[in-house]
Amino acid sequence: MLLSAVQREKSAMGVEIKVEHLTKSFGKQLIWGDVTLTIPPGEICVMLGPSGTGKSVLLKTLIGLLKPDTGSILIEGTDIASCSEKDLYEIRKLFGVLFQDGAMFGSMNLYDNVAFPLREHTKKSESEIRNIVMEKMDLVGLVGSETKLPGEISGGMRKRAGLARALVLDPEIVLFDEPDSGLDPVRTAFLNQLIIDLNAQIDATFLIVTHDVNTARTVPDNIGLLYHKHLAMFGPREMLLSSEEPVVRQFLNAQRVGPIGMSEEKDADELEAEKGQDLPPLPPIPMQQMPSNGIARRSQQPPGEWCRANGVSPPPGSFMSSNAGLAPGV
Amino acid sequence: MSSITATKALRPIGTAGKLFAFGLDVGRGLFRRPFQTREFIQQAWFIASVTIIPTALVAIPFGAVIALQVGGLIKQFGAQSFTGSASVLAVVREAGPIATSLLIAGAGGSAIAADLGARKIREELDAMMVLGIDPIQRLVVPRVLACMLVAVFLNGLVSVVGVTGGYVFNVVLQDGTPGAYLASFTALAQLPDLWQGMAKALVFGLIAAIVACYKGMNAGGGPKGVGDAVNESVVISFMLLFLVNFIMSAIYLQLVPPKTG
Numbered sequence: 001m002l003l004s005a006v007q008r009e010k011s012a013m014g015v016e017i018k019v020e021h022l023t024k025s026f027g028k029q030l031i032w033g034d035v036t037l038t039i040p041p042g043e044i045c046v047m048l049g050p051s052g053t054g055k056s057v058l059l060k061t062l063i064g065l066l067k068p069d070t071g072s073i074l075i076e077g078t079d080i081a082s083c084s085e086k087d088l089y090e091i092r093k094l095f096g097v098l099f100q101d102g103a104m105f106g107s108m109n110l111y112d113n114v115a116f117p118l119r120e121h122t123k124k125s126e127s128e129i130r131n132i133v134m135e136k137m138d139l140v141g142l143v144g145s146e147t148k149l150p151g152e153i154s155g156g157m158r159k160r161a162g163l164a165r166a167l168v169l170d171p172e173i174v175l176f177d178e179p180d181s182g183l184d185p186v187r188t189a190f191l192n193q194l195i196i197d198l199n200a201q202i203d204a205t206f207l208i209v210t211h212d213v214n215t216a217r218t219v220p221d222n223i224g225l226l227y228h229k230h231l232a233m234f235g236p237r238e239m240l241l242s243s244e245e246p247v248v249r250q251f252l253n254a255q256r257v258g259p260i261g262m263s264e265e266k267d268a269d270e271l272e273a274e275k276g277q278d279l280p281p282l283p284p285i286p287m288q289q290m291p292s293n294g295i296a297r298r299s300q301q302p303p304g305e306w307c308r309a310n311g312v313s314p315p316p317g318s319f320m321s322s323n324a325g326l327a328p329g330v
Numbered sequence: 331m332s333s334i335t336a337t338k339a340l341r342p343i344g345t346a347g348k349l350f351a352f353g354l355d356v357g358r359g360l361f362r363r364p365f366q367t368r369e370f371i372q373q374a375w376f377i378a379s380v381t382i383i384p385t386a387l388v389a390i391p392f393g394a395v396i397a398l399q400v401g402g403l404i405k406q407f408g409a410q411s412f413t414g415s416a417s418v419l420a421v422v423r424e425a426g427p428i429a430t431s432l433l434i435a436g437a438g439g440s441a442i443a444a445d446l447g448a449r450k451i452r453e454e455l456d457a458m459m460v461l462g463i464d465p466i467q468r469l470v471v472p473r474v475l476a477c478m479l480v481a482v483f484l485n486g487l488v489s490v491v492g493v494t495g496g497y498v499f500n501v502v503l504q505d506g507t508p509g510a511y512l513a514s515f516t517a518l519a520q521l522p523d524l525w526q527g528m529a530k531a532l533v534f535g536l537i538a539a540i541v542a543c544y545k546g547m548n549a550g551g552g553p554k555g556v557g558d559a560v561n562e563s564v565v566i567s568f569m570l571l572f573l574v575n576f577i578m579s580a581i582y583l584q585l586v587p588p589k590t591g
Contacts (some may be wrong), residue, residue, distance in 0.1 A: 063460050092462045103457035106449070117461045162457075169461075 014042030014205040015076060015094060015172045017062065022071035022081075024054070024061060030229050031057050035071070037224060037234045043299040044206040046200050046216045048251060049226035050260055055209040056100070058226065059177050062207070063095055064088045067330050075173070096171030096204075098188065102162030104150035110137070111146035115167045121169065136164040140194070155182045159191075166196070174198070176208040180215055188212065192219050193292060200291040203298055213254050214326050218239065218289045221299055225251060227260065238306040241285045242314050253283060284317035286326060352544045356474055359467040366472045374476035376437040383431045389488040392429055393495030396420045401504050413500055414511035415518040421492040423521050423582075427530035427575060429492070430484045434477060434535055435567040439542035442473055443563040446546025447556035454471045455547060465547065474539040481535030482528055489527065491544060526582045533578065534571050541567040 017039040024031045039045050041284055049055045060066045062073060065079045073080040080089050104113050114133045119125055124132075137143050142161040158313035159179065166174060179195070180188040192215055199206055210216065216223055224234035224243075225248055232247050233240055240248055249256025257274055259266060268273075287303055290296065303319040306312075400416045448453050448468065455465050500506040545563035549555045 065459060067457050076535070089459075089462050089464065091461055095460055097457070097460045099453045099457055101453065105452035105454055105457075106452065117463075120461070164455075165461075325588050 007164060012044075014203050016041045017173065017205065017207075019062070020072050020074070022061065022073065024057060024066065025069055027285060032226060032229050032231070035226075035231045035316050037231060039205055039207060040222070040299070041205055042199075042203045043221040044208065044219060045222040045224065046208045046220040047224045047226060048211060048216050049212075051211060052253070053113060053226045053229075055211075055226055056177055058089060059097075059120060059175055059207070059209050062175065063092060063097060068200070081302075093169065094172045096164045096166030096169065096174045098159070098162050098174070098176045100181060101155065102150070102158035104158055104161055104165070106150055109147050109149050110142065110153075110161050111148070113161060114168055117165065117169050129195075132168060133164075136168050139167070140164045156184075156187050159183065160200040163194075167202075170202065171204055173205045175209070176206070176210075178210055180210055180212045188215070192289060195219060196289050196290050196297070197293075199299075200293075200295070200297040201325075213252060213296070216252065217326060218322070219286075221254075221301070226303040227251070234308045236301070237288065238304070238314065239310070239312075241306060242282065242312050242318075249282060253280075255280065276311045282315040284315050284321075287319055289322065331509065349541065350545050352547075353540050355466050356470055356540060356543070359464065360475075361469045362464075366468055368569075369469070370472035370476055373473050374479055376441070377434075377476055377480045377497070378483070379442055381433045381437045381480065382487070382520050384437055385429060385484050385487055386491050388433065389425075389491035389497040390428050391587075392425050392488070393417070393421055393453070393492030396425060397496035397499040397504070397580050401500055403504070405553045410506070411505075411510050412514050412517060413506055413517070414497070415495040415514040417511075418493055418515050419523065421496060421548065422489050422519060422527050424575075425492055426485045426488040426527050428533050428572075429488045429536060430481050431534040431538065432568070433484060434481050435538040436564055438477055438480065439538040439567050440564050442477075442539065442542040443546040443549075443560045446470075446543055447549035447559040450547055450549045451552060451556060470543045470547070473543060474536060477539035478532050478535035481531040482540075485527055485531035485582040487537060489524075518589055520586075522582075522586045526578070526586070530575060530578050533574060534567040537570050537574060538567045539556060541570065 019035060019037050019039075023033040025033075035058070047055055047058065055068060061068050062080070068081050071081060075091055075094065078087055080088065080091065083091070104110070105116065108116065111133060114136060115129050118129045118132060132303060133146075134143065134262040137146065140163050142157065142160055142164065145153065145157065145161075150161070153161070159182075162268045163179075176195070179191055183191065195206065195208070196219060198204075209217070209219065217237075220237055222235060223237050225240065227247050233243065241252060243249060243252075246258050247260065249255075250260055257279060259271070261267075261270060288300065296302075306315060307314045307318075378558055397413070397417050400420060401413050404413050404416055421556060446455070447467075458465050458468065497508075500511055501508050542563045545559040545566070546556075549559035551558075
């Protein structure tokens with residue numbers, strides 16, 4: 001009883017992920033090099049980057065599915081990059097991961113899929129398992145589809161089922177691999193709200209890999225940007241949204257003017273041709289999305305806090321509305 | 331430039347090394363608990379169901395062709411009374427394990443490689459590892475054991491069906507005498523022949539399953555990768571099985587003296 005209370009206390013904090021000088025290449029091709037960042041406990045982070053910059057590779061490296069060439073990933077004092085396989089399987093019990101297509105086990109129905117981690121790792125009775133599974137299914141809005149097979153449902157439903165399975169062991173770190181790819185804008189908005197509500201509820205550390213700018217502008221506490229084989233910037237949301245750094249402002253505002261071209265980088269001629277063009281002014285920073293009960297999350301900062309603390313004046317009109325500077329339809 | 335060709339030339343050795351390391355991982359996984367009994371029974375049933383009928387159908391002509399070849403040859407030597415014995419020897423020692431290996435690798439192994447390959451590209455295996463479950467212990471070990479078990483039974487099936495086929499062929503079509511055929515059964519064949527047939531089947535099942543699982547779990551690059559993995563697994567296991575069959579036969583002939591008199 002005491003132990004479980006201690007565990008609850010611990011899980012209420014979330015877990016910090018400390019990444020140092022991480023480098024990964026496939027053969028001779030460098031994916032990214034010297035990535036150093038600390039994902040603070042209990043906060044929501046978004047990792048952005050153009051397609052093909054190795055965001056998913058970073059995610060898989062963080063859970064030890066891929067070994068980095070150099071560098072370390074420290075979670076609760078264990079280095080994932082160099083620890084033994086036994087420790088790795090132990091530490092993975094802290095994780096819940098939502099894969100791009102949900103990665104449901106094709107031979108089991110949704111109920112068995114969600115119950116699978118419980119049956120493998122706990123000695124709970126079937127009725128206890130049933131309660132937990134139904135609670136998670138309810139959370140993601142899948143009650144009534146328990147007996148369907150993953151092949152029979154839509155991509156969005158598979159994704160939500162994957163989320164239910166990722167949450168079933170009460171993880172302290174939840175990783176999302178492109179939660180919004182292949183979802184319509186309404187479902188994306190609901191999923192983002194669900195992510196925020198979840199964070200408010202379980203206080204786990206969240207890392208979302210995406211290239212959806214609207215998600216990145218409104219959901220996280222911190223944003224990172226992978227570009228050109230390195231981590232271009234990582235920091236609080238307001239720092240990146242008010243940044244004048246060309247790559248950051250181009251990507252976060254979805255503009256054509258800037259160093260990112262159709263295929264990776266623009267060449268010298270294209271950059272020369274853009275030289276005279278005026279960059280459009282930075283759009284205002286939107287309010288951060290609130291949990292649906294309206295109470296700020298534990299790790300949430302008041303709007304404009306970072307800008308005030310660092311003497312940065314945010315673009316005019318910032319923190320006035322919750323959809324300032326977003327693409328239409330949000 | 332030279333280093334590139336060197337890496338290319340050495341790649342097969344690297345692959346062989348990885349396959350061997352995978353085999354060792356499976357060996358370690360064998361002793362890890364909990365043992366997946368359910369998965370083992372399901373897989374054994376599945377592999378048996380895809381191999382039994384083809385095996386029986388392959389065994390009949392196999393026995394017949396041996397009876398045909400041996401019967402003709404032995405007639406030239408003037409030793410017709412030994413037809414039955416020679417035929418039994420050939421079926422139990424070689425034809426049984428070979429037919430078993432073809433079916434286990436071709437039908438069972440390809441099904442395993444396709445299944446695991448599909449799971450791999452759908453990220454199911456990654457998801458399993460992330461959930462803290464070792465796919466080698468959970469999926470591979472039961473498949474390997476199931477393959478070994480089914481291979482031993484298939485070997486028995488091929489032996490019985492092959493010998494029966496040879497008997498029918500010899501007696502009905504080659505005008506052999508049933509009594510002579512049956513009486514000469516034990517003239518040359520002996521009990522260790524049966525044991526070595528079983529041992530071969532056991533090893534073939536092991537190799538076919540390990541190659542199929544290795545190739546399936548390392549499939550990559552979308553649906554085409556799964557097709558390639560299945561193809562490679564069948565080719566590699568065929569080559570390995572024929573090689574190992576030769577080695578085991580050679581060792582057996584050295585160890586066990588032929589029956590005299």
